[in-house]
Amino acid sequence: MIIEIDKKQLRKVGITFGLLLGLALTILSIVSFYIMISTSSVIVISSVPFIFSIVFPIILVVILCFNFRKNIEGFWTFKQAATGIFIMFFVAFAVQFLLRDQLFARVIEPNMVEKTQTAMTSAVTSFLEKSKASQDDIDKKMDDIQKQFDAQKNVSIGKQIEGVGISIIFIFVIAIIFAAFFKKEGQVYNPNNDPII
Template sequence: MEMSVRDLQKKSATSGIILGIVLIVCSVLSFYFITTIATSIWMITLGPMFFSVIIPLIIAILFTSDLRKKIGGYWTFRQAVTGIFIMFFCAYVVSYIGYNLLFVRVIEPQAIQKTEEKVVGATTAVMEKQGVDQEKIDEQEKKMRDQFDIQNNMTPVKIISGVGISLIFMFVIAMIFAAIFKKDPPLSMSNTYTADDYVDPTV
């Protein structure tokens, strides 16, 4: 099956938008799990990992496999990197706008503060039960609150830096996924491919 650059970009972008919406839902569920359901430091620690890492990873794998099927079941490493990176990039943009800008700033403007109080409260409670000195508890609490203050007071430079790091990270993950999901077409099919099939991932 011949696949043009434009077709690959369109299918990847569509999958990315859907993936981004799923990531928004996972982030919202993670926030409410931490602030309303979690009752221990273990739940507060493992909950976000489940919603922010495990579920998104599984869904990303399923979407990558589905994307390969949509373009005919075969793609070169370069095609795979291009398609997967576009999908991840679109998902990142959608989730950033939906969660960081809309949910955190409009729907739940106290999201960071609520999360902070829950995390700090659970951590200090565990330390108190373990008989840790109050001085050390206060020191640990200050460190945690300082970290949350950084999140709550992001400067434009830090935001741009964060976006840049995220793009590099996404490209690396896209290359890893591409290496795993690459499936070169049989020789009889590859001979029918056009120059458009070989996509520059920087496009």
């Protein structure tokens, strides 16, 4: 016999933790942006996205998953864990999409991509010049950077919808992976199954 979890409580905790995760990820993303545009170091520009987009979020998600499980009696099956974690991730994605992608990137910092490109171009050029790279190599690298940023500047509504769809599928897969790690099934004692009796 498996311990039953109240589905309303699972959704409620998932939404609450999703809001927390979404706000935290939005703040990390904004801080990362401001660090990147205020530095001229290639090492900082290269490492900040990794640290703020992968390392800190994974640590935060692990902490939230442990607390999530603790808030719903300490036990949950794989299905319950996957459902709860997916709700948390989906709400976090929605919060981040609204706050970072729509409000911050379109209203507060509408030139976000251009500012990031300027900072990266400046840092990479300085680094390549210090390392005695040829002008052809520098020009080639600048063209590569320009192509990467051009793709980010003009995103159509269709591309945004496609991106959201892909993100939801990715969120589901990641939720399943985290559920596999964080499931903890509790067994209820049933005297009919006791071999001693």
